Amino acid sequence: MQELYVAGGSWLHRLSAGWKLLALALAGTLMFGLRAPVPLAIACLMVAVVVWSAGIGWRRFWTQARWLAVLTLIVAGFTAVVQDAEAGLVAGLRMASLIGLALAVTFTTTASALVDALAAGLRPLHRRGWVDADRVAFTIALTLRFVPELQRRWQAIREAQAARGIRANPVRLVVPMVVAILQAADTIAEAIEARGYPPEPREPPRRP
């Protein structure tokens, strides 16, 4: 997985991450309320306009969306088989609209803005002591950062095994991968600590 953000100055780039996430949640809810192909096709078209106006570029969009498109076709096909053709079309259009919208948000929002928005959204639960909003947000950011790194390690292990004539086998790959992850985790923990994490606890909110 590559990090998806594409730098730009479109209206969607300028919109705050919080609003984008809220709009995504509302649009998702609305999509599940639509049950006929025509309104869903219109929604799909509107999503295409949003993607186009964000200046992401169709080629870049397609690079990320193609596997999700395959998944959408599988879901639509399966629904068509077990129910009927219209239900399949509805499921496919709904999924395509949601994927398009979600990708438009991630293409135009930096990880830190998304994480900040999530932390802000979780703040009410944080105040009640139910979750540690900052920790959740940081964990997500860290995951986004290290997924490409883990991919690269996976590839390196595969190549090292291939060079020694070992055929690709998930079991043989998993063990060195787990060892590599554990070794990396120690260094990452040190690096985070060396840069002052966790920050000083925030002051409790002042009562009016």
Next chain:
Amino acid sequence: MLIELDGVGVEREGRLVLADLDLRLTERRIGIVGANGSGKSTLARLFNGLALPSRGQVRVDGIDPVARPREVRRRVGFVFQNPDLQIVMPLVHEDLAFGLRNLGVPRQQIAPRIEAVLRRLGIDALADRHCHALSGGEKQLVALAAVLVMDPGILVFDEPTTLLDLRHRRRLGRCLDELPQSALVVSHDLEWLADFDRILVLEEGRIALDDVPAIALPWYRERQEG
């Protein structure tokens, strides 16, 4: 800079990693050399509290890293060998902001400080780039920028040139030369350490020689080759 070690020893899993070190470090550029497993990295980690002494005491500008680790980490920046594991955020400017946010720097000061540090290192064009897509040399400069932006008075480098090609090694060396901060550098790159003020040679957790580069480096080279 003043780092003092009084009778410092470090043990790990019953093995003595560092033994009875008494040091007073005041020079601007100090190099630390030694064979693999000689305790160099552990010594470097003592300076900002990433490793703690099993006995004895470390003081950084009079502060004990065991008692006040946050204050010590504010003063001592640490640059790791592998920048891939030091860079923790997806975009370059986000990674630089990470340390500042941990320090509680006001939001409006973060962007100007990041911009200034990137410009100083000549990598301002990388600000919006994805960290995983940078070259090894660029990543090491970003890792250095991420430490410098926190404005530490002392920098500790743990073999920062090991993964770099000659061009980036030289570039990092030039960057270090221009920095006003005091620096302690663990390295196998003896050529780079030749202009330093002081060299510590470690052998099996002990200081085998503590001298100026003109004496310490040829002595160490001879020991390694012999």
